[in-house]
Amino acid sequence: MRRFARLYTALDETTATGEKIAALADYFRAADAADAAWAVHFLTGRRPKRLVSSVRLAAWAADAAVIPAWLFEESHAAVGDLAETITLLLPDTGQSSERSLAYWVEERLLPLRGQDDEVQRREMVRAWQELDRRERFVWNKLITGAFRVGASSASVARALAQASGVAEGAIAHRLMGGWEPTAEFFSRLIAPDVRDTDVSRPYPFFLAYPLEVAPDQLGPPSEWIAEWKWDGIRAQLIRRAGRTFLWSRGEELLSGRFPEVEEAGGLLPDGTVLDGELLPWVGGRPLPFAQMQRRIGRKVLGKRILEEVPVILVAYDLLEEAGEDLRALPLNERRERLATLLDRTSSAGRLTVSPPVSAEDWAAIADARLQARDRGAEGLMLKRLAGAYGVGRRKGEWWKWKVEPYRVDAVLMYAQAGSGRRAGLFTDYTFGVWDREVLVPFAKAYSGLTDEEIRRVDAFVRRNTVDKHGPVRVVKPVQVFELAFEGIQSSTRHKSGVAVRFPRMLRWRTDKRPEEADSLDTVRALLTPP
Amino acid sequence: MTLLRLTERGLYCEAGGFFVDPWGAVDRAVVTHAHGDHVAWGSAGYLTSAEGRDVLQSRLPSDARVTGLPYGEARSLNGVRVSLHPAGHILGSSQVRLELGGEVWVVSGDYKTDPDPTTTPFETVRCHTFVTESTFGLPVYRWPPQAEVLGDINAWWRANQASGKASLLYGYALGKAQRLLAGLDPDIGPIYTHGAVERMTSVYRAAGVRMPPTIHAGSAARDTDWSRAIVVAPPSADGSTWTRRFGHHATGFASGWMLVRGARRGRSLDRGFALSDHVDWPSLMATVEATGAERVWVTHGFTAPVVRWLRERGLDAQVVQTRFEGDVDDEAARPEEAPA
Secondary structure: OHHHHHHHHHHHOOOOHHHHHHHHHHHHHHOOHHHHHHHHHHHOOOOOOOOOOHHHHHHHHHHHHOOOHHHHHHHHHHHOOHHHHHHHHOOOOOOOOOOOHHHHHHHHHHHHOOOOHHHHHHHHHHHHHHOOHHHHHHHHHHHHOOOOOOOOHHHHHHHHHHHHOOOHHHHHHHHOOOOOOOHHHHHHHOOOOOOOOOOOOOOOOEEOEEOOOOHHHHOOHHHEEEEEEEOOEEEEEEEEOOEEEEEEOOOOEOOOOOHHHHHHHOOOOOOEEEEEEEEEEEOOEEOOHHHHHHHHOOOOOOHHHHHHOOEEEEEEEEEEEOOEEOOOOOHHHHHHHHHHHHHHOOOOOOEEEOOEOOOOOHHHHHHHHHOOHHHOEEEEEEEEOOOOOOOEEOOOOEEEEEOOOEEEEEEEEEEEEEOHHHEOOEEEEEEEEEEOOEEEEEEEEOOOOOHHHHHHHHHHHHHOEEEEEOOEEEEOOOOEEEEEEOEEEEOOOOOOOEEEEOOEEEEEOOOOOHHHOOEHHHHHOOOOOO | OOOOEEEOOEEEEOOOOEEEOOOOOOOEEEOOOOOHHHOOOOOOEEEEEOOOHHHHHHOOOOOOOEEEEOOOOEEEEOOEEEEEEEOOOOOOOEEEEEEEOOEEEEEOOOOOOOOOOOOOOOOOOOOOEEEEEEOOOOOOOOOOOHHHHHHHHHHHHHHHHHOOOEEEEEOOOOOHHHHHHHHOOOOOOOEEEOHHHHHHHHHHHHOOOOOOOOEEHHHOOOOOOOOOOEEEEOHHHOOOHHHHHHOOEEEEEEOHHHHOHHHHHHOOOOEEEOOOOOOOHHHHHHHHHHHOOOEEEEEEEOHHHHHHHHHHOOOEEEEOOOOOOOOOOOOOOOHHHOOO
16 A cells, blocks of 8 residues: 555656656556556546445544544535545554555455445544555545546556556557456556457547647648537447447446447447447437437436437547558548448448538638537537547647637626635636626536636635525625636526536636626527527 | 724724734734734834844834834733733744733734744743634644654755756745745755745844855846756745746645645645644644633634634634735735745
């Protein structure tokens, strides 16, 4: 535990990706395979199912720290993280543990499952006594989940590649999908023979950066393809060994959620992997994302919802054909093969190629972008035709070029404290617009301000609270913010009658008085028929 | 009997005709220490500790009338016996003891009980009513031993040197910066200071506090090699263009708030060092007990939990809403910005 706690501390103490990767690589070089497997498991965001309820954990920690429950709650509110609160409150015993990470997980943590309260309590207290502060923090993190230390899966893959000499792409691929954190898995993970056999495993998704320059700086438009940037669920559809798998970008297996797409996937030849977007599709265009959310929210998909919100896969790319990994081929060749393949597959429109936006020059492409919203798209994707399909988010080959967001000036009405790195700061805001003389809340936003601005807004909230409802502060309605959002829908669930998508703060309009903020009528005017 | 009451301009002693740390101009101000949130300009006369006289004078217009009173020496103000006692917060920081007709009140100002070579150690003063700060008034705040933290800072400096990086160490310009300087090991490499830190450090030196040799970073040659250096600067310098001159560098911040991970991550700092000039929870509670006070007024910080905890222990405790909240040296005044 000591070594893993030290790794955690090293990762936590630097913001430089290079240093994080070096610390990880050092750890993997020296770690026992069983430990390393668990380390990969936790660092890539996997976690054991909640073994102990937070409420009980808090109660036992308060007991062990000899403080009343209310004071534990006050402390938790100030620290913002349960694992850290417990770590800080418990007395130091002067002990530290030489035992391995695998021991702590397999012999101490997992056996807690299903035990009665008293046994769990006794085991937790015993563990807290045997560990020093750093180790105790890591242990608590393992128990409570949310093991975030600023190391992405890509960093872990890169560190494993450095430590083992195996290509990063192969490791990233092996990290996708389902696996068990065993010594045996770890040996396979860094095995030099990269012909892998797991039939369900998706490829790491290639992701785009927002376009930072004028498109004409990308070179001649003939070297690029423009596609609509759809707002659905990015997914890979895999057909191998007579089985079909549908994976989301969040590495979640979507089995049973989109039966019509999986059924169509069954028509593909073995050894095929498509990359595309799951979209609710009616009459040649997507339905609003809110419709998709209706489906996502349901455990059982009735006949009615399948009819009202039919989903298809709009394919962008072909990553594997006849069992062969095509990612190194140029995009234009992959797309040609994709078109030929889907032409031959009679999927009744459930698998279709995302149409290119044909245009002669950058000006025409820019014009097309302005029509994205009418097409139900978020903007354009620009992809280099000669480019390979990369791993993770890389600059240069793919760019996303979204349409300009909607903008509205709104008044800060309520604030709530954040969690994690924003703990103790008022960072979550509700904004309102004017309905005649009254402010009506219409959007919540958490992002877009600099740390410095957050501190200033926080100070404002503290000094201008006029009422409190639980954790929510009602503030004097005087601060105006320019909000941006991507989409707008009418809604019966919201007081304002509208629901907006991806709202965030663009600017703090300290130059504006609250009465200069926008009205609900202005906002409603943005509603376009779906 | 109430020796003090809270007014629009701060804690006022009616019998003595003076204010303690008023936040506006008054006739007579007794000042616990020279941090911006405890000092207002424009008062006709200031009384502070003899040790802190020059520090306070340096933070006020040059014509301000500042009188220094040695620790422990009493003076009668309209019949109220007033004396100042070391608070251990920064150079010259005091607790104010007021006595009238056998009734004793003590205003703590900001204080700490941990050792600090740059200031006279805190002294417990018995009283009936104790007015205490509560900046870190939650049991999560328990300071690691100071020597350990200073050891971490020196080790961090060495490690940065080894990878060719300058070390930018942030701490409040008055008090924290000098405590850091006193704890740095000058054998590791050159120590540079931001102008605001250098100014206050010279006041400390003049008062006879031992400081290692420092160089004002602003006066350093253009081609200075910063890779072996540590630079002590106020936190407001973080992210400013001023830091560009140091090239490749690591940032650290010394403050009690840094005990909590989220506070450090919120500032995107490389390292946080939990070094505070305020009492932590155990010291706060031990101090309240040692004063023997039956009544406790709790000011700036986590006032509500401290009051509730003390009440559950049978004390007559209440929240007093003062405006002490942050060092005016640093732009944004919120708890994280308080001199910690």
